[in-house]
Structure formats: structure tokens, C-alpha cells
Amino acid sequence: MRQPDIKQLDQLFRTYCTKKWRSVAVENTTTLAFKKGETIFKEGQRMDNMYMVDKGRVKVYTNYSKDVEVVIRFATDGQTLGHRGLGADHVFPVTAEALSETTVNILPLSVFEDLLLNNNEFCYYFMLFITEELRRSEQRKKNLLKMSVLQRVAEAVKVNVESFGFDKKDPTLLSYTISRKDISSLANTTYESTVRSLSDLQSEKILQIEGKKLRVLDLEKLCEFTTC
Template sequence: MEFENDCSKISTCFRYLNQQQLAFIDSKTTQLTYLRGENVFKQGAFAPYILYIIDGLVKTYLQIGNHKQLNISLGKTGDFLAFSTIFSENMYNYSAISLKDSTICMIDKEALKYLMLQNPDFAMHIASKNGRNEMQLLEIIKNISYKQMRGKLASSLLYLSSEEFHEHAIFQYLTRQDIADFASISTESTIKFIKEFEKEGILSLDGKNIIFNNKELLLEISKKG
């Protein structure tokens, strides 16, 4: 792959690298395409790479026991995956699956760490870009710990319908089970509350798609928990 023509031109972070640094990271990077439904990496597997999404949509989740999972976030074009492993774990601490055909850069994490030490501007911007992941994790913890089921679902729907995902028609790629796993509630409860929200005029349903008519009320439900 030609790194300069792909990753470096999509992410604002890479503009802080000079030509020599770009050539270095190019030599430490592999570009792969994952088909819809294909595992990108698995929780507990060896983690030699930080991943960067050139194009596509990826769901990240925690596997809890044999039969339960908790969806963490969606990764889209321009997002990094497994960035936290650069500082600590040698294993992926969550799993990722491609929701649609996705092109991804596999960047050697030791090479990326080296560049961050050599280039403080690059380090600052790449760390800042990944700060939102921590905020999403805090929101998940708050949802699980303090909110009732309607509040949990409202929070998850607000996240999934946020502006950053508008171009992806996100709900076409998510089952009701997926939505339930973002809210940490059962699929049955998810279907029930979505129908309640529809009756209350908060949203409309068009097949798998969910159209939001009153996000202010949804936000109020989320805040009240």
C-alpha cells in the first residue's frame, strides 16, 4: 500500500509527520480489506497493531462470558481502533467486527509509539483524537450503573444517531440485538421501548431505519435515567 495516498491524507493527525516519518510509518503499515461481518480482531488476542479505518464502519464490543456482549462504540472512516494498547496491554481488550466492507490500515504499534516520542505535535493530536473513546466508556459505565432501561436505551439511541454517523445510515447495519447490546438491556425490552418511543412521537420506524422526530424529549429521558 501507499501510506501517503491513504491514511496520511485522511487523518489530520498525519499531517504533523515529515516526509521521512511518513516513509518510516509506511514501511510499518499494511492495508487490508474486511468484508461485512468479518472479525477485525478478537478480545484476548495478541495486539501488535493499532488500526486505522480508511473507509468503512466497525463495531467494537466486550465479550462477557460465553453468551453476552456489551457494545462499546462504532468506528468510522478516520478513526483509530485499539489505540490504548500502545501504552499498556499486549492483548486486545475488546473485539471488533466490520459492519460493512471496510478498508483498514494495520500500523505496527511500536513504530507508532516511536513516532509519538519523536514528534510531540503528532503525539498530541493523535492522543486528542482518541480522547472521545474514554468519554464513551464513561457514558457506558454511567448507563449501566445509574439508569433505568428507558434511560439506557435513550442514551444509546442518542449516540447512534449523533451527527458523526449521519452519512452511514447507521441503523441499516444494526440489528435490534445490536442496539440492545449498546444499551445493556434485553432485545425484548429494546423492541418494547422503541415501540413506546414511536407511540410518543419521539421517533418513526421505516423498516430497520429509525427516524428521530423529537431528540429533545429523548435527551430528557436519557438525563432522567
Template sequence: MSIKGIFPIDNWDFKSQSILSGLPEEDLDMLMERSTTHTYKKGDTIFREGSFPSSIFFIATGKVKKFKTDKAGREQIIYVANTGELIGYHAVLSEGRYPDSAATLEESTLTVVEREDFLHTLRHSPTLNHRLLQNLSHEFSVLINNLTLFARRSVRERLALQLVVLREKYKINFEPGTPVEINLSREDLASLAGTTRENVVRILTEFKEEGLLQTKGRKIVVLDVRGLIGVAES
């Protein structure tokens, strides 16, 4: 089922897929003039926190996690980027280093756009400028919502909300009534929800007993998205 009208998904999801969609043809040609396309295996690193950006990346297919790593080597996933989204452009715009790392969650195809081509197009395309400003403003709101989530919600509520958001990201050729499979490791799910793997396993078991979802190995199938929304918003 669609969750539009019952859950404010835009409050939790970036909209960078809208940046290039419908961009004037001459602007898109300018941006992609020297671009290259590469296939990344699951778990491949795209860029590392602290490195200097030479490119931005368009996710043609697949999913990418953006994360930070603490001194003990523990990951905190900030965001899961989906097919059609741009990543890596924040560091280019700020003229700084990457503030986080990115790695593939599944086999993915990415188009790599040269830093100079991105900046050149930005100088000559009012449309791209406007869309980037809109997107950055929206991303700021999403990040504020996530900070509030960690400060005010229980682990159970956080996990339920992340499952609702991930369900939307894992919709592929979706048809009403068709179950959506979330293919994410328990470690990554724990990192995304800001908890431990043990807590994730325990709460998933509770959700299964309540009829909200079922599991198939590492895959999670949401059976009652309304119920999960109810938990997330309790």
C-alpha cells in the same frame, strides 16, 4: 438538524479521528510506510480479546463495534468506532493484549499499520505523542460517563441516548432536514444499551408511537432528535 448547542455529544463520543488529521506530512509518511489497506465484510472480526497486538487500525470507511464477551458468549458493546477513527492502539501502548474484541458492523475499509511503525513514529513525533495523550484523557472521561449512565439511568433513557449518539455516527453526506438512518441490528442495539432485545423492541415501539422515530426493517430513522434528547436527559 445539528445537535450542537443542545446536546453534549463530546461527552459520549471518542475523538480518535483527530489523531491523524493534519499530522505533519513527514510523520504521517513514517507511520504509513508499510501500511496495507483491506476491505472487511460485515461481521468480520478485526481482532479478538486476549490476542497479542501486531498492528493498529485506521477506519478509512465503515463502522466497527468494540465489545467484550462473557463466559456465556454474550456481547457487551463498549463503543461504536466510525470512519476516520483509530482502533487497537491501546493494547500496543500498554504492551499488553487486546482488552476487547472488534468486528465490522458494515462493509468497511481499514488501513493496517504495523506495530513497530506506530511505536517508531511515536518516538519521533511530538505531535502524535501530544494528540494520543489528549485522546486517551478524553476517552477516559467518556468511559466514566458511560459507567454513570448504566448506574443511574433507566433502560429507556439509555436507549434514547444511544440513538442520539448513533444518529451522529450515521450522518453520511448530511443535509439539514434530511433524515438519518441508523442501520444496526436490535441485538447490537440491546448490547450497546445494556438490555435485552425484547426491551429494545418494546421501547422502540413506544418511541414510534410518540413520534420520535420510525423504522424501516432493521433501520431506524430519527424524526425528533430533540425529543430523544429530552428522554435521555429526563
């Protein structure tokens, strides 16, 4: 069976749930708005709901210590949040924070579990979604071990591109540039090393730095640069 593009939870509902259960999902979904910097859910909080970004940008991260924040992933329109809390204890192991004005659709966990139990295809493809995310995460960890600091920073920029894409009116400008702090976290390096590496990538004519924003001048070269 061919695996489809399953980045978006709403696509799973529409494609793999019966009409009856699609209606159940819609009837039980509420929407909340979050301002930039607001927490959607917090590490250690009990999981009572599944979340899906309706519109906006979200950072998912964990704290290894009081001062060490590790970025796990980013999410945008249609993408799911909260699934890392699924399990025996139903506790979130990560925090989700709005990076911009964001609206989130919220589905009670009990309803989501009923959807899984009563829609076999939905359950199957949701399982594939989780395992694919885990596979990519593990592969990225392995790749980072082989990379230089410069390559890791380039990889973080590539993650930025993959997560949020380019400006529709300006095809080389990132639609949203993550902070230097978040680039440092993704690259597992210091802020100072991140700034130096971005300057080096600019010298290589791969990037152009415009204040806090980044422009990718050569996407193909950026991708080649991050290949181990």
C-alpha cells in the same frame, strides 16, 4: 492550548507529525478489506498493529461470558482501532468486527511507537484522544445507572446517531441502524425490553420504525429524553 477535534487518527498524522514521519507512516501502511461480519482483530490476540478505518463501519465489543456481548463503541471512516491494546502486555482486550464492507489501514505497532517517540505534539494529542474516550466511557456508565430502561434505549439510539449519522439524501433516516441486539447491549437490557422501548419512543413521535431501520423524527427531544 485549545484541544482540537481529534476523532480521526489520520488528522493527527497530518497535523502533528513532521513531513519526514508522515512519509514513514504512509510508506509502512497497508490496507485490508473485510466483509460484513468478519473479525478485524480478536480479544486476547497479541497486538502487533494499529488500525484505522479507511471506509466502512466497525463494532468494538468484549465478551463478559460465552453468551454476553458488551458493545464498547462503534467506529467509522478515519477513526482509530486497536489503541485499547496499548500497554505492558500488548494484548487486545476487545474484538473489532466489520458491520459492513470495510477497508482498514494497518500500521505496524513498532512504527506507531516510533511516531509517538519522535513527534511530541502527535504523542500529546494522541494521549488526549485516549483520555477523552475514557472520560466519555466513564461518564456514560454513570449516566446509565441513573436512567430508566426507556432512557437507556433512547441513549443507545443517540449513540447510533453520533457514530454513523444520517442518510445524506434523507436527513431523518439513520445512515446505518445498528441491530436490536446491539441496542440491547448498549442499553444493558433485554431484547424484548428494547423492542418495547423502541415502540414507546415511536408512540412519543421521537422515532419511526421502518423494518430494521430507524428514523429520528425529533432529535432534540431524543437528546432531552436521555438527559439525567
